Amino acid sequence: MIDPREPIVTPVPVEELRPTQITVGMREVALKRQMIREQDAKKKTGAFLGKHVVPVVLGPKNRNYVTDHHHLARALLEEGVKDVLVTVISDLSALDKDTFLFVLDNRGWMHPFDESGRRRDYSAIPKTIGELIDDPYRSIAGELRRMGGFAKDTTPFSEFIWADFLRRRIDRNAVAKNFDKAMKQAFSLAKGKDADYLPGWCGPTLD
The missing domain is CATH 3.90.1530.10 (Conserved hypothetical protein from pyrococcus furiosus pfu- 392566-001, ParB domain)
Known part of the structure; x- marks a missing residue:
């Protein structure tokens, strides 16, 4: 070892x-x-x-x-x-x-x-x-973290976990058609309570 x-x-x-x-x-x-x-x-x-x-x-x-x-x-x-x-x-x-x-x-x-x-x-x-293939939701997750949508976290493959959360809520065709618009939707979703279980979540709190 x-x-x-x-x-x-x-x-x-x-x-x-x-x-x-x-x-x-x-x-x-x-x-x-x-x-x-x-x-x-x-x-x-x-x-x-x-x-x-x-x-x-x-x-x-x-x-x-x-x-x-x-x-x-x-x-x-x-x-x-x-x-x-x-x-x-x-x-x-x-x-x-x-x-x-x-x-x-x-x-x-x-x-x-x-x-x-x-x-x-x-x-x-x-x-x-060179054989790795594209997952556009992984790109959204990476951009979302840079925007402050969630914090960097030590959880393994945390950005893939976020990507899967977004995949279930943002239409793939919408991502391909207008990435910037999809990012706005992603940021809004990231700050919601539905995302509070995800690694690095930093949505609004009552504290």
Whole structure:
């Protein structure tokens, strides 16, 4: 087991990273790509990457399974950045594949849900970062947090939990037709009592 007090940071090819989820919000990826381009223009890409280390779990065949920052990894891939720094939070490389995936799931290091919010078999998780598919509600959730709709929270995959809440209340066609209008609806929903069970909820209180 890796000692979390002594992180070891290692460069790994982005294209070799393994996802632990099925989707990303492509609008979120676009924002990360813009950040990378701005840093590159200032010749500070190295400093940028040094501040954005990707946590991974070592799995069978010593493959690096990403547990966070999927959007950054996808953005780096699309921007042609070859390597990214990773830190191993747990070494489970001795496990067989089925046991490994089961442990990932039960430790909250996996989110096997598709763009419709349906739980899928482990086999549905892409083998590469480039195969992650778009969930527009994940983009809404990310933008909503930046707007102050809810607070950043340590709950695993908290923004996916918000995405699923919004998916059930905002029509997908409405999101595609007018993202800004959908965001206004999302913000209103986020401040309502129906959302008070969600991680990071910061709606109005009587205190």
